Amino acid sequence: MTSSAPRRTVLAAALAAAAGVAAPSAQAADASRSPAAGAAAPARTPDAPARRPKSLVDYHAWTTTADWARGRGRGTAPAPGARPGIRLAHPTGTFDYRDPHTGRSATWEYATWTSPVHRLAVPATEVVASWSAHTPPGTWIAVELRGTYTDGGRTPWYVMGRWTAGDGDADIRRTSVDGQKDGKSSVSTDTFAIDTPASGLRLTSYELRVTLYRRPGGGVTPTVWRLGAMGSDLPDRFEVPASTPGLVGRELTVPRYSQEIHKGQYPEYDNGGEAWCSPTSSQMIIEYWGRRPTRQQLSWVNPDYADPQVCHAARYTFDYQYDGCGNWPFNAAYAATYRDLQSLVTRLSSLTDAERLIHAGIPVITSQSFLKTELDGAGYGTAGHLMTIVGFTKDGDVIANDPASPDDAAVRRVYRRRQFENIWLRTKRKNAEGKVVGGSGGVCYLYFPAKPAPTQHRVLADLGIR
Numbered sequence: 001m002t003s004s005a006p007r008r009t010v011l012a013a014a015l016a017a018a019a020g021v022a023a024p025s026a027q028a029a030d031a032s033r034s035p036a037a038g039a040a041a042p043a044r045t046p047d048a049p050a051r052r053p054k055s056l057v058d059y060h061a062w063t064t065t066a067d068w069a070r071g072r073g074r075g076t077a078p079a080p081g082a083r084p085g086i087r088l089a090h091p092t093g094t095f096d097y098r099d100p101h102t103g104r105s106a107t108w109e110y111a112t113w114t115s116p117v118h119r120l121a122v123p124a125t126e127v128v129a130s131w132s133a134h135t136p137p138g139t140w141i142a143v144e145l146r147g148t149y150t151d152g153g154r155t156p157w158y159v160m161g162r163w164t165a166g167d168g169d170a171d172i173r174r175t176s177v178d179g180q181k182d183g184k185s186s187v188s189t190d191t192f193a194i195d196t197p198a199s200g201l202r203l204t205s206y207e208l209r210v211t212l213y214r215r216p217g218g219g220v221t222p223t224v225w226r227l228g229a230m231g232s233d234l235p236d237r238f239e240v241p242a243s244t245p246g247l248v249g250r251e252l253t254v255p256r257y258s259q260e261i262h263k264g265q266y267p268e269y270d271n272g273g274e275a276w277c278s279p280t281s282s283q284m285i286i287e288y289w290g291r292r293p294t295r296q297q298l299s300w301v302n303p304d305y306a307d308p309q310v311c312h313a314a315r316y317t318f319d320y321q322y323d324g325c326g327n328w329p330f331n332a333a334y335a336a337t338y339r340d341l342q343s344l345v346t347r348l349s350s351l352t353d354a355e356r357l358i359h360a361g362i363p364v365i366t367s368q369s370f371l372k373t374e375l376d377g378a379g380y381g382t383a384g385h386l387m388t389i390v391g392f393t394k395d396g397d398v399i400a401n402d403p404a405s406p407d408d409a410a411v412r413r414v415y416r417r418r419q420f421e422n423i424w425l426r427t428k429r430k431n432a433e434g435k436v437v438g439g440s441g442g443v444c445y446l447y448f449p450a451k452p453a454p455t456q457h458r459v460l461a462d463l464g465i466r
Helices: 006-019 065-070 277-288 308-317 328-335 351-359 417-425 454-462
Strands: 057-062 072-074 076-078 086-088 093-098 105-114 118-124 126-134 139-149 158-163 185-188 191-194 203-214 223-232 341-347 364-370 382-392 398-401 412-415 428-430 436-438 443-449
Touching: 057 065, 057 118, 057 341, 072 076, 076 105, 086 105, 086 203, 118 223, 126 139, 126 158, 126 203, 126 328, 126 341, 139 223, 158 185, 158 328, 203 223, 223 341, 277 308, 277 328, 277 364, 277 382, 277 443, 308 328, 328 341, 328 443, 351 364, 351 382, 351 417, 351 454, 364 417, 398 417, 412 417, 443 454
Parallel strands: none
Antiparallel strands: 057 223, 072 105, 076 086, 086 223, 093 105, 105 203, 118 203, 126 191, 126 223, 139 158, 139 203, 185 191, 341 443, 364 382, 364 443, 382 398, 398 412, 428 436
C-alpha cells in the first residue's frame, strides 16, 4: 500500500538477524476487543493523565527564541515575526553542489546553526530528525546529525535530509542521502540506526546542524522554526501490552481521501496513487486544520482528476533519492509549509497517548505493517502503510481514516483496538513468507497549530513535545 516500508523492512530484518531474534510461539495479536461493550471510561481528563511509565522515546526540539540563542549560529540571525526562528543573515561561505537528480551544478551561499548537545534520556538505537521551515524558490536547507556513542566514540556528521519546498528550475531536488555509515551506525533514508543493537552500543547524545542555502547575492532566505529529533531504544517485540480504553467516544471531523482513486496518476511520483498513503494522510490532516493548496498551486494537476490536492501532496513530499513519497520527515516538513502549522515525527507508547491527543483535537498519523489476517476489516496486508487515527468508539476501538480504500466514501474504518495497537507498536513481525521483518514501533506524524490551544499544549507537553 506504500513504498515507504520496504527499505525500513530490510533494515529491521538485518538488525533482527544480527541480534538473533526468534519469533514467539504465538505471532498473531489477540483479536478480541479489549473492553466489554458499553464499558464506562475511567474518569480522567486529557490534561490530568494517569502516571506514565518511563518512556523509551526521547523527542527534543529547538523552537523558542531562547532555544535558538543557545545554539551556535554562523551567519544566522533571529527571524522577524511572531514565530521564533532563524534565517540566513550573513553568508559565511559558498558551496558548489551538483544535484544528482538533475545533473545541474550551482554555487550557493550559506550560513549554519548548530544545536547544543542534547543528552538522550534513553540511550538510543534509532534517531529520526524532523523540522518545520520556509524555503522560498532558490533556497534550501540541509539537516545533519552528529552523536556520541556509549563507547565514547563519535559519529560523522550524517545528512538527515536536503530539503526544499519547491521543485522549480531554481531549486534543488529534495533528497535523502544513501551510503552513510561508519561501521557502527548507518542512515537508511530518514532514520539513523545502530547497526548491531545486540552489542549494547547506543547513542548517548546528539547535536543537530542546519545549513541554510540561497543563491549568491540573493535577498531571500530560508527560515527554520522547529528543529528536533526523536531518539528511541525500543525492545524487540512481536506483541505489546494491551492498553485500557480511557478517553474514548470522540471522533474528529477529518476529510476523507482515498489514495486508490489516483492509481496511474503521475507515476513519476512513487508509481502513482496506489503508493500515496503518506501524502494522502498528510493532506487529510492539513485540511482538518483548515489549510489547503490554492487554485493556482493546483493548476498543474489534470482538471479531470478528483482530489487534486492529493496529487499536489505526493509531488511535494517526493524524495528523489528514495524515489517515493514515504519519507517521514519530508511529509512533516510539507505540512509545515502551510500557514501557522508545525509538525514533527515521533513515537507514541500506546493508544492511551493517541486517545489524549484525539480528545484534545489533534489527529495522529500512524505507520504500521501487517498481514491481511492481522487487521480485521482492512481487506489487505502491507509491508508498510500510513493511516490516520481520527477517533475512538465508545468501546475503545480505533476509528481510522484509511487511504487504502476504494473511494473517499469508504475511507472511514473501525478497527479492533487490540489488533491495531499491536500492528502499530510492535518492532518485529513475520511476513507472509514467515521471515522476521520489522515494524514501526509506534511511529507517528503530529501536525498542529503553531500556537496550540491550552489543552492541546498541555497534552503535547506531557508527551515531551513543545
